[in-house]
Amino acid sequence: MDFEIPENLRIMQDTIRRFVNQDLEPISQKVEEEDHMPEEIVQQMRELGLFGLSIPEEYGGLGIGTLGECLVYEELSKTNAAFRSRIGTSNGIGSMGILFDGTEEQKQKYLPRIASGEWTSCFALSEPEAGSDAGNIKMTADRDGDSFVLNGLKHFITNGDVADIATVIALTDKEKKTRGGITAFVVEKGTPGFSVGTIERKMGLRGSHTCELIFDNCRVAVEQVIGGAPLIGQGFKTAMSVLDKGRLTLGASALGAAQKLLDLSIEYAKQRVQFGKPIAQFQSVGNMLADMATEIYAARQMLYHAAWLRDQDKKVIREASMVKLFCTEMACRVVDSAVQIFGGMGYMKDFPVERFYRDLRLYRLYEGTSEIQRLVIARELTKD
Numbered sequence: 001m002d003f004e005i006p007e008n009l010r011i012m013q014d015t016i017r018r019f020v021n022q023d024l025e026p027i028s029q030k031v032e033e034e035d036h037m038p039e040e041i042v043q044q045m046r047e048l049g050l051f052g053l054s055i056p057e058e059y060g061g062l063g064i065g066t067l068g069e070c071l072v073y074e075e076l077s078k079t080n081a082a083f084r085s086r087i088g089t090s091n092g093i094g095s096m097g098i099l100f101d102g103t104e105e106q107k108q109k110y111l112p113r114i115a116s117g118e119w120t121s122c123f124a125l126s127e128p129e130a131g132s133d134a135g136n137i138k139m140t141a142d143r144d145g146d147s148f149v150l151n152g153l154k155h156f157i158t159n160g161d162v163a164d165i166a167t168v169i170a171l172t173d174k175e176k177k178t179r180g181g182i183t184a185f186v187v188e189k190g191t192p193g194f195s196v197g198t199i200e201r202k203m204g205l206r207g208s209h210t211c212e213l214i215f216d217n218c219r220v221a222v223e224q225v226i227g228g229a230p231l232i233g234q235g236f237k238t239a240m241s242v243l244d245k246g247r248l249t250l251g252a253s254a255l256g257a258a259q260k261l262l263d264l265s266i267e268y269a270k271q272r273v274q275f276g277k278p279i280a281q282f283q284s285v286g287n288m289l290a291d292m293a294t295e296i297y298a299a300r301q302m303l304y305h306a307a308w309l310r311d312q313d314k315k316v317i318r319e320a321s322m323v324k325l326f327c328t329e330m331a332c333r334v335v336d337s338a339v340q341i342f343g344g345m346g347y348m349k350d351f352p353v354e355r356f357y358r359d360l361r362l363y364r365l366y367e368g369t370s371e372i373q374r375l376v377i378a379r380e381l382t383k384d
C-alpha cells in the first residue's frame with residue numbers, strides 16, 4: 001500500500017493553500033456580508049486553471065483526476081464555502097453531463113470555454129415537487145420537428161444567475177419517466193423563453209446564489225440533447241452519474257471545512273484562559289478536540305480511498321454515497337463542537353465559526369440528503 005500523495009498533486013495542494021491564505025481568506029468576510037463574489041477573484045481562479053480541474057487536457061482543462069480534485073476542494077473549503085461553490089458547480093455538476101455523455105461536437109464547443117472559466121455552467125434538476133424524488137420532475141420537453149419545446153420551473157439552482165449554460169433535465173415521455181422518458185439538454189443563456197426567476201434567500205452560502213430558472217416555450221434544437229438523438233430518453237442516467245461524482249468532491253469540501261474548524265479550535269483552546277488556565281487543559285475540551293480529530297482522520301482515509309478507486313476506473317456508487325454521508329455528517333458534528341469550544345464567541349458573526357455552522361448545514365441536504373445516501377448504500381448492499 002502506498003499512502004503518499006503524488007508529487008504533482010502535492011504541488012497543486014500547496015498552490016491552492018497559498019491562494020486561500022493570501023487571496024481568498026482576506027475577503028471571505030466581505031463576500032459573506034455583501035453576498036457577492038468579486039469579479040477580480042473569479043479572474044484569479046481562471047488564471048489558476050481552477051475551472052478546468054475535472055476537464056481533460058484535450059478540452060483545455062487540467063484533468064487532475066478525482067483524487068486531485070478532492071485535494072483541491074479540501075484546501076479551498078478552508079475558507080468561505082462560496083468560493084468552492086463557484087468553481088465546484090461549474091466544474092462539477094454543471095458540466096460533467098457533457099463530459100460523460102455529450103457528443104464530440106458538444107464537448108468541443110462547451111468544455112474548453114468552461115475549463116477556461118469564460119463560461120460558467122449550472123445543473124438544473126430540482127423542482128418544487130421533485131427534490132429527493134428527482135424522477136418526479138414535471139418540466140416537459142415536447143418534440144416539435146427538429147426541436148424540443150421546454151416548459152416548466154426549476155428551483156434551488158446554484159450558479160443559476162451567473163451561468164452561461166445550464167444542464168437541464170426534462171420529461172420527454174410522461175409515461176416512461178425514469179425508464180426512458182427523461183432527457184438532458186444543454187441550454188444556453190439568451191435562448192428565447194429561458195430566464196432566471198427569484199434568487200432564493202437562504203441560511204448560508206452567501207456569495208453563491210441559488211435561483212429559479214423559468215422555461216416558457218423555450219425552443220432548443222435536437223442537437224442540444226446531451227449525447228444527441230441516441231440519448232433522447234436517457235437523461236436520468238446522465239443526471240445520476242453526474243451526482244455520483246459530485247458526492248466525492250462534496251465529501252472533500254466537508255472534510256476541508258472540518259479540518260479548518262479543528263485548527264481554529266485548537267488555537268483558540270490554547271489561548272483562551274478560564275479558571276487561570278487555557279481551556280485546552282480541561283479534559284472535556286480536550287475530549288472534544290480528540291473526537292473531532294479522530295473523525296477527520298477517518299473521513300480523510302475513506303475519501304482518499306474512494307477517490308483513488310474512481311481514478312482506477314472502479315465503480316464507486318456505494319463508496320461515493322458513504323463518503324458524502326459520513327463526511328458531511330462528521331463536519332456538522334465538528335462545527336457543533338467548534339461552536340462549543342469557542343463558547344459565546346462561536347455564536348458571534350465576527351468569527352468564522354458561526355459562518356461555517358450555517359454553511360455546513362447545507363451539505364447534508366443538497367446533491368442527495370443523508371437519508372437518500374443511506375437508501376443508495378442499503379440498495380447497493382442488498383441487490384443481487
Ligand SMILES: Cc1cc2nc3c(=O)[nH]c(=O)nc-3n(C[C@H](O)[C@H](O)[C@H](O)COP(=O)(O)OP(=O)(O)OC[C@H]3O[C@@H](n4cnc5c(N)ncnc54)[C@H](O)[C@@H]3O)c2cc1C
Pocket residue numbers: 122123124125126130131132133155156157158159202205210362365366367368369370371372375
Ligand atoms: C442551497 C441549495 C443549492 C442547491 N443547488 C442545486 C442545484 O444546483 N441543482 C439542483 O438540481 N438542485 C439543487 N438543490 C436542490 C437539492 O438537491 C434538494 O434540496 C435536495 O435534493 C432535497 O430535496 P428537497 O429540498 O425537495 O427535500 P425533500 O425531498 O422534500 O426532502 C425532505 C425530507 O424528506 C426526506 N426524504 C425524502 N424522501 C425520502 C425517502 N425516500 N426516504 C427517507 N427520507 C426521505 C429527505 O431526506 C429530507 O429529510 C439545492 C438546494 C439547496 C438548498
